[in-house]
Amino acid sequence: MRKPYHMLIVLVLLALIILAGCGGSETGTLQFNANGEDFVRQGFVSKDGWAITFDHVYVTLADVTAYQSDPPYDPHAGGEVEATTQVALDGIHTVDLAEGGEDAPPILVGQVTDAAAGQYNAISWRMVRASEGTTAGYSLVVVGSAEKDGQTISFTIKVEPEYTYTCGEYVGDKRKGMLQKDGAADLEMTFHFDHIFGDTETPLDDDLNVGAPGFEPFVGAAQGGTLDVGMPDLQAQLSAADYQMVVDILPTLGHVGEGHCHCETR
Amino acid sequence: MKWKWLVLPMSLMLLLALTTTASAHGAKIEYTISMAVEIVATYDTGSPMTGGQVTVYAPDDPATPWLEGVCDEEGRFVFTPDPTKPGTWDVQVRQAGHGDMIHIPIGEDVATTGGGGYSTFQIVLMSTCVIWGFVGTALFFSRNRREYAHS
Numbered sequence: 042m043r044k045p046y047h048m049l050i051v052l053v054l055l056a057l058i059i060l061a062g063c064g065g066s067e068t069g070t071l072q073f074n075a076n077g078e079d080f081v082r083q084g085f086v087s088k089d090g091w092a093i094t095f096d097h098v099y100v101t102l103a104d105v106t107a108y109q110s111d112p113p114y115d116p117h118a119g120g121e122v123e124a125t126t127q128v129a130l131d132g133i134h135t136v137d138l139a140e141g142g143e144d145a146p147p148i149l150v151g152q153v154t155d156a157a158a159g160q161y162n163a164i165s166w167r168m169v170r171a172s173e174g175t176t177a178g179y180s181l182v183v184v185g186s187a188e189k190d191g192q193t194i195s196f197t198i199k200v201e202p203e204y205t206y207t208c209g210e211y212v213g214d215k216r217k218g219m220l221q222k223d224g225a226a227d228l229e230m231t232f233h234f235d236h237i238f239g240d241t242e243t244p245l246d247d248d249l250n251v252g253a254p255g256f257e258p259f260v261g262a263a264q265g266g267t268l269d270v271g272m273p274d275l276q277a278q279l280s281a282a283d284y285q286m287v288v289d290i291l292p293t294l295g296h297v298g299e300g301h302c303h304c305e306t307r
Numbered sequence: 308m309k310w311k312w313l314v315l316p317m318s319l320m321l322l323l324a325l326t327t328t329a330s331a332h333g334a335k336i337e338y339t340i341s342m343a344v345e346i347v348a349t350y351d352t353g354s355p356m357t358g359g360q361v362t363v364y365a366p367d368d369p370a371t372p373w374l375e376g377v378c379d380e381e382g383r384f385v386f387t388p389d390p391t392k393p394g395t396w397d398v399q400v401r402q403a404g405h406g407d408m409i410h411i412p413i414g415e416d417v418a419t420t421g422g423g424g425y426s427t428f429q430i431v432l433m434s435t436c437v438i439w440g441f442v443g444t445a446l447f448f449s450r451n452r453r454e455y456a457h458s
Contacts, residue, residue: 112410113408113410160369209408210397210408212399212401212406212407212408213401213406216364216369216370219369219370233404235404243403247403248350248351248352249404298406299401299404299405299406300406300407300408301405301407
């Protein structure tokens with residue numbers, strides 16, 4: 042009478058061993074980077090001839106989430122990401138995109154060490170108002186200086202609105218987000234500051250420069266070579282058209298490499 | 308036996324004929340039917356991404372470029388995917404700091420890559436079903452043995 046029970050125990054153990062083998066989690070480390078690109082690290086000349094350098098570019102990021110989306114997310118269509126797997130980075134992170142030297146790597150915002158393996162082909166994040174520190178109350182703070190024809194203006198531009206960026210796959214030299222078991226992969230939140238000031242190396246009739254306010258509109262709001270403004274100040278001191286350009290261009294800052302994102306402003 | 312005298316002249320004529328064929332700059336056309344994919348890359352304004360850098364990724368190795376090329380003046384690029392690699396082919400076009408990626412399903416509806424896709428609940432449910440299958444099988448055979456023992 043004992044044999045059947047022995048057989049039962051053996052079969053159950055066998056099943057558990059098989060399941061343990063099949064159910065082994067395949068995970069790796071997924072890193073989230075933020076990148077202001079060479080424009081922030083090295084500076085550039087605006088479309089209207091101001092040589093701009095950055096001391097600090099603080100962005101506060103929240104709800105950073107990577108997706109294995111199926112179908113692939115289309116930022117032109119917008120909407121929600123349809124994901125089979127998603128990985129969220131906990132916490133709210135304020136990072137300085139200007140940190141490091143001219144050739145510094147992108148800023149590591151955080152990482153998840155037990156992310157499911159697979160291809161992360163979409164990412165979303167919120168740019169939110171910081172709740173503490175020197176940037177409290179602002180989602181973006183840009184500190185730097187602009188020089189043209191011997192005139193120098195030190196500027197601090199503070200942005201209060203919050204933005205939610207939803208993006209598809211990273212577009213760049215190398216494909217990102219391919220996470221193998223026990224491996225590491227990275228995703229990038231890229232910010233294009235040439236969209237605000239324009240770029241003298243791009244034709245003036247290019248969409249980039251047509252849509253960019255440039256730096257000249259900010260000059261009028263400076264006092265004694267210093268510009269320290271938030272969005273209400275800009276609304277009061279810029280022309281209605283220039284202010285609207287600033288409002289319209291801020292949602293276009295967020296990219297994934299060279300790929301555009303869908304943005305909602307709050 | 309006179310015909311033997313004809314062998315040499317006929318052989319020479321045949322050789323001449325072959326030589327003539329070989330020196331006639333002949334052309335040869337063969338064909339295979341394949342499916343080409345044409346993409347057209349434009350900026351948001353509708354203007355073409357002339358000279359845009361194109362990178363094509365095959366579904367079996369999405370991390371390594373399968374083909375690289377350049378868009379023509381109208382932003383067009385044509386490539387012929389390998390029919391032995393069905394799935395989603397990804398095509399990236401970049402130029403002047405802007406770019407986009409398109410995903411083209413070709414052949415069978417095969418998933419490109421991706422994680423396991425099973426939730427914890429699904430794994431537990433599947434595990435329970437498998438274990439119950441083994442237990443049920445064991446109980447079935449143990450009952451039969453008991454019945455045989457009693458009979």
